[in-house]
Amino acid sequence: xxxxxxxxxxxxxxxxxxxxxxxxxDMELAAVFTRRDPSTLSILTEGVPVYSADEAEAHKDxxxxxxxxxxxxxxxxxxxxEYVKYFNVVDSFDTHAKIPEHFAAVDEVANxxxxxxxxxxxxxxxxxxxxxxYANAILPNGMDYTFWGKGVSQGHSDxxxxxxxxxxxxxxxxxxxxxxxxxxxxxxxxxxxxQKHTRECFVVAAEGADKAKIEAEIKNMPNYFADYDTTVxxxxxxxxxxxxxxxxxxxxVIRSGKTGxxxxxxxxxxxxxxxxxxxxxxASVIAAYARAAYKLNKEGVSGCKTAFxxxxxxxxxxxxxxxxxxxx
Amino acid sequence: xxxxxxxxxxxxxxxxxxxxxxxxxDMELAAVFTRRDPSTLSILTEGVPVYSADEAEAHKDxxxxxxxxxxxxxxxxxxxxEYVKYFNVVDSFDTHAKIPEHFAAVDEVANxxxxxxxxxxxxxxxxxxxxxxYANAILPNGMDYTFWGKGVSQGHSDxxxxxxxxxxxxxxxxxxxxxxxxxxxxxxxxxxxxQKHTRECFVVAAEGADKAKIEAEIKNMPNYFADYDTTVxxxxxxxxxxxxxxxxxxxxVIRSGKTGxxxxxxxxxxxxxxxxxxxxxxASVIAAYARAAYKLNKEGVSGCKTAFxxxxxxxxxxxxxxxxxxxx
Numbered sequence: 001x002x003x004x005x006x007x008x009x010x011x012x013x014x015x016x017x018x019x020x021x022x023x024x025x026d027m028e029l030a031a032v033f034t035r036r037d038p039s040t041l042s043i044l045t046e047g048v049p050v051y052s053a054d055e056a057e058a059h060k061d062x063x064x065x066x067x068x069x070x071x072x073x074x075x076x077x078x079x080x081x082e083y084v085k086y087f088n089v090v091d092s093f094d095t096h097a098k099i100p101e102h103f104a105a106v107d108e109v110a111n112x113x114x115x116x117x118x119x120x121x122x123x124x125x126x127x128x129x130x131x132x133x134y135a136n137a138i139l140p141n142g143m144d145y146t147f148w149g150k151g152v153s154q155g156h157s158d159x160x161x162x163x164x165x166x167x168x169x170x171x172x173x174x175x176x177x178x179x180x181x182x183x184x185x186x187x188x189x190x191x192x193x194x195q196k197h198t199r200e201c202f203v204v205a206a207e208g209a210d211k212a213k214i215e216a217e218i219k220n221m222p223n224y225f226a227d228y229d230t231t232v233x234x235x236x237x238x239x240x241x242x243x244x245x246x247x248x249x250x251x252x253v254i255r256s257g258k259t260g261x262x263x264x265x266x267x268x269x270x271x272x273x274x275x276x277x278x279x280x281x282x283a284s285v286i287a288a289y290a291r292a293a294y295k296l297n298k299e300g301v302s303g304c305k306t307a308f309x310x311x312x313x314x315x316x317x318x319x320x321x322x323x324x325x326x327x328x
Numbered sequence: 329x330x331x332x333x334x335x336x337x338x339x340x341x342x343x344x345x346x347x348x349x350x351x352x353x354d355m356e357l358a359a360v361f362t363r364r365d366p367s368t369l370s371i372l373t374e375g376v377p378v379y380s381a382d383e384a385e386a387h388k389d390x391x392x393x394x395x396x397x398x399x400x401x402x403x404x405x406x407x408x409x410e411y412v413k414y415f416n417v418v419d420s421f422d423t424h425a426k427i428p429e430h431f432a433a434v435d436e437v438a439n440x441x442x443x444x445x446x447x448x449x450x451x452x453x454x455x456x457x458x459x460x461x462y463a464n465a466i467l468p469n470g471m472d473y474t475f476w477g478k479g480v481s482q483g484h485s486d487x488x489x490x491x492x493x494x495x496x497x498x499x500x501x502x503x504x505x506x507x508x509x510x511x512x513x514x515x516x517x518x519x520x521x522x523q524k525h526t527r528e529c530f531v532v533a534a535e536g537a538d539k540a541k542i543e544a545e546i547k548n549m550p551n552y553f554a555d556y557d558t559t560v561x562x563x564x565x566x567x568x569x570x571x572x573x574x575x576x577x578x579x580x581v582i583r584s585g586k587t588g589x590x591x592x593x594x595x596x597x598x599x600x601x602x603x604x605x606x607x608x609x610x611a612s613v614i615a616a617y618a619r620a621a622y623k624l625n626k627e628g629v630s631g632c633k634t635a636f637x638x639x640x641x642x643x644x645x646x647x648x649x650x651x652x653x654x655x656x
Contacts, residue, residue, distance in 0.1 A: 019589050023468050044589050099656055100649065120656055127462065129656045130640055131599075134455065136655065137616040137643035138609075140351050184602070259612055261347050261372050265604035267612075271459075272600075274512070276593035281466075284587055284595075288465040308644075308651055312458055313636040315465035321428065323636055327464065328427055328448055328457045 003294045004030035004062060005287075006087070008053065008079065009069035010041060012247070013092065016283025017067050018044055024287055026317045030063050060086040065290040067091075077102060084110045084117040084304075088293045090286050092122040099125070099306075107304035114302045121289045121307060122282040123273055124148070128253045130307050131271040135255035139267060142257020143188045147175035147196060151249025151278065159224045160201055163217050165209030168237060170244045172200045175252065186256045186266035199230045202244050204237045249278035288315040331622045332358035332390060333615075334415070336381065336407065337397035338369060340575070341420065344611025345395050346372055352615055354645045358391050388414040393618040395419075405430060412438045412445040412632075416621045418614050420450040427453070427634075435632035442630045449617045449635060450610040451601055452476070456581045458635050459599040463583035467595060470585020471516045475503035475524060479577025479606065487552045488529055491545050493537030496565060498572045500528045503580065514584045514594035527558040530572050532565045577606040616643040 005021050007014045010032050021029045022045070029048045034041050038050040051059060056066070066087035068079050072095045080091045084106055093102050099120055106117040120126065124146070132144055153173045160169035179196050182189045201218055205211055215232040219225055235243075250273040259265050275281045289307070292314035296305075316323055333349050335342045338360050349357045350373070357376050362369050366378040379387060384394070394415035396407050404421045411417050412434055421430050427448055434445040448454065452474070460472055481501045488497035507524050510517045529546055533539055543560040547553055563571075578601040587593050603609045617635070620642035624633075644651055 016587070019587055022589070023587070096656065100653055103652055125656045127466075127597075130462070132655045133640050133644060133651060134458070134616075137619075137640075137645075138455075138612045186602075259344070259347055259351070259605060259608040261350070265608055267604060267609050268600075268602040269455075270598075270600045270602075272596075272598045274514075274596040274598075276595060277587060280587040280593055281595050284466045288462075291465075306652060306656055308641040308648070308656070309639050311637050311639045312461050312465075316461060316636075317465075320636070323461060324431055324634060325428055327460045328424065328453045328634055328636070 002026050002028045004064045006030055006063035006066040007032045010034050012279035014069040016280040020283045020287035057086050065293050081105045081109045084115050085113045088116045088297050090118045090121050090290050093120045103304050111303045116293050116297045116302050117304045118289050118293050121286050126285050131253045135269045139257030142255050145183045145254045148251040149173040149175050152247050165206050165214050167206050168204040170202045174198045183254050186268050193227045199228045201232045202235050204240055247278045248276055250274045330354050330356045332392045334358055334391035334394040335360045338362050340607035342397040344608040348611045348615035385414050393621050409433045409437045412443050413441045416444045416625050418446045418449050418618050421448045431632050439631045444621050444625045444630050445632045446617050446621050449614050454613050459581045463597045467585030470583050473511045473582045476579040477501040477503050480575050493534050493542050495534050496532040498530045502526045511582050514596050521555045527556045529560045530563050532568055575606045578602045
């Protein structure tokens with residue numbers, strides 16, 4: 001019997017989950033829930049019902065794991081603790097500073113309901129976090145570095161679009177190659193914000209807008225751009241759609257450390273991702289953790305969990321014998 | 329109270345464990361066991377007793393985790409199942425094909441004794457295996473690639489030294505950059521053995537030896553060199569010691585895969601290691617899993633485990649709250 005997946009929220013991430021479920025032959029899509037009028041929503045999978053989010057509880061016996069595809073700012077802080085009353089859930093809550101609070105709230109409800117809630121799943125937090133943990137445990141005497149990109153930052157793209165005279169825009173975060181090389185050499189450099197990443201903006205300006213003013217306003221924007229070397233390109237809406245329509249992302253987690261009686265030997269552990277589609281990759285990680293949620297709850301495990309708490313074998317559809325024989 | 333570590337076998341790996349224990353302030357070295365005459369062995373840590381391997385059982389109450397530093401060919405198949413009768417143990421058994429058999433033997437004894445035996449810990453098998461498992465679970469539609477090096481292969485160095493007229497030698501396994509780039513591009517190439525790695529040999533020949541004959545014999549050696557582009561350099565013993573005295577290693581585990589409704593998006597997950605000292609890094613991984621063995625056994629867990637079976641949080645000396653706050 002396959003794992004029956006429900007999707008709560010049908011945006012980029014929800015569609016990514018739908019695609020991931022199609023690739024995992026031990027899973028099936030059981031239902032999609034939306035806050036829009038369900039009759040207006042057309043999904044990719046044939047024969048799967050679309051319900052109003054309000055009706056979710058009524059379908060709890062039809063779903064093994066409900067994947068919450070809302071945003072971290074306002075949706076997930078409410079949704080995860082609400083739905084874990086009735087469902088095993090997985091979310092991608094990514095507001096790093098608020099994870100402890102989110103964990104505690106979800107844990108309390110999940111322990112009471114006997115369900116499992118896996119939070120903060122994706123690549124950062126998620127796979128990057130795992131690599132930070134493993135590398136820190138292996139090399140206690142070392143330094144961590146995280147670089148993001150090359151990829152589209154939604155928050156910075158939004159910031160550009162709020163500038164007066166800007167019709168549309170997209171921002172790429174780009175790691176500085178020289179900084180990456182310095183880290184890989186094992187010399188444990190201290191790097192400023194400016195030394196680690198540059199920002200490249202593609203901007204569609206309104207007709208007659210003052211481009212020099214727009215450029216200055218972007219480059220001097222505090223928090224978002226002022227601490228970075230920022231490049232601004234003005235292009236047409238057509239060019240923006242044609243050349244910058246994707247949502248690529250990725251990055252690097254590197255730890256370098258010393259071992260030996262006199263710390264005479266250097267080691268570098270590097271994990272990197274190069275992703276054509278940020279939401280589809282995030283969804284693929286979530287699908288694997290949905291399998292883990294299903295298997296763990298079958299074993300009687302409940303409560304809030306993160307990637308740190310889940311043995312890797314639970315992510316695989318293969319048996320213990322198979323993974324030892326083929327992947328170890 | 330710190331975790332009391334015992335070391336069984338004091339070669340390169342055993343010394344690496346000793347160094348790793350020094351770096352982990354929640355561990356202490358309790359004893360070293362050797363098959364040599366203990367009085368002839370001088371270890372780095374002051375005040376720690378060296379005992380004969382035969383006496384190990386008598387010291388079982390002084391040790392929380394015994395780390396088995398023997399070889400995979402003949403030592404570990406006997407030692408792990410023997411010592412897990414009395415100790416929680418960790419080994420680095422790396423004969424991939426015999427892991428299922430080793431697992432079954434250790435599991436039976438460990439379940440009976442109530443101890444935990446973590447096998448095949450290190451970087452391959454070990455961290456590379458983990459990365460294969462995670463990447464396969466995330467991208468079910470994809471291909472795996474493992475490259476080793478640049479690093480010293482002990483087995484190939486031994487093979488060189490068995491050639492007539494050779495006094496000493498060292499072999500480096502080197503991944504082919506063009507193959508790495510093809511894999512990173514996401515084009516899922518089919519690569520032959522020869523396309524993936526080259527082999528570089530540094531050889532000290534006996535005076536008057538026929539160098540052309542040695543070179544031909546090495547290059548045509550079946551299994552070891554015949555399937556690779558191999559380079560042979562003749563150097564002096566002094567140069568070998570000065571330039572090639574280290575035991576560096578490393579490698580790359582890469583999975584590329586497709587997502588999307590029509591598999592229109594490519595993703596590349598890459599994990600790489602660059603290690604000055606193969607045995608010290610292996611020892612550092614083992615030390616982290618020794619912590620996991622200790623914590624799991626305290627919780628009542630017994631039996632044989634691999635890295636696949638152990639939730640990442642067990643490797644860290646930090647609490648769940650701390651890792652969620654700082655590493656997630």
